[in-house]
Amino acid sequence: ETGVTQTPRHLVMGMTNKKSLKCEQHLGHNAMYWYKQSAKKPLELMFVYNFKEQTENNSVPSRFSPECPNSSHLFLHLHTLQPEDSALYLCASSQDLTSGGAYGELFFGEGSRLTVL
Amino acid sequence: AQTVTQSQPEMSVQEAETVTLSCTYDTSESNYYLFWYKQPPSRQMILVIRQEAYKQQNATENRFSVNFQKAAKSFSLKISDSQLGDTAMYFCAFMKLKDSSYKLIFGSGTRLLVRP
Numbered sequence: 674e675t676g677v678t679q680t681p682r683h684l685v686m687g688m689t690n691k692k693s694l695k696c697e698q699h700l701g702h703n704a705m706y707w708y709k710q711s712a713k714k715p716l717e718l719m720f721v722y723n724f725k726e727q728t729e730n731n732s733v734p735s736r737f738s739p740e741c742p743n744s745s746h747l748f749l750h751l752h753t754l755q756p757e758d759s760a761l762y763l764c765a766s767s768q769d770l771t772s773g774g775a776y777g778e779l780f781f782g783e784g785s786r787l788t789v790l
Numbered sequence: 791a792q793t794v795t796q797s798q799p800e801m802s803v804q805e806a807e808t809v810t811l812s813c814t815y816d817t818s819e820s821n822y823y824l825f826w827y828k829q830p831p832s833r834q835m836i837l838v839i840r841q842e843a844y845k846q847q848n849a850t851e852n853r854f855s856v857n858f859q860k861a862a863k864s865f866s867l868k869i870s871d872s873q874l875g876d877t878a879m880y881f882c883a884f885m886k887l888k889d890s891s892y893k894l895i896f897g898s899g900t901r902l903l904v905r906p
Contacts, residue, residue: 677834704892706892713799713898714898715794715895715896715897715898715899716881716894716896718893718894718895721892721893729893763835765835767892776823776840776842776885776892777823777825777837777840777883777885777892777894778837778840778892779827779835779837779892779894780834781834781835781836782834783832783833783834
């Protein structure tokens, strides 16, 4: 198993659909992140979870709903998305600072490529 | 608010030669970390090198080194003896030292092509 696994790798959905992205990490980390990567734009931090608690919501529209049932799993529930939401969604994990994690080292998945029609 | 700027959208280098990728940032913080991450085509993004702002010595990792100019808020990445496997998107990133979690702020990236 690779360290951080994201499914599905590709997703096409209509604006009225409801779908979910899944992320699983096998590294024993305590923090998990969702980033949005759009072409020619900086990566945008969306959500941060630390020990299953949401510690950051970077003004993300409510049509994106994260869920973190445990420290190993992270979901991003999608509903009534817009075409401009089409992007690569990256999940990452890290050891938290109190556990001696190396500063700034995020471990990323390969991403879920989302296309909204 | 912190910003990270990468002014070179694309670069190209001949195999075995040296290339430098530029990054500038803006912050009022005195303690922070800077990073270069690499994203190969269709593969996971990985950490290449890290620099603590309070350290004057430039970080090095094998063929990768940085030129950190704190006063100028510049943080460039030098890749020596470029290899075909270095072809990737390279992202510069900033993190405040006092953040409780890793809220990295990324630049828009530089696409590097290493030519055989």
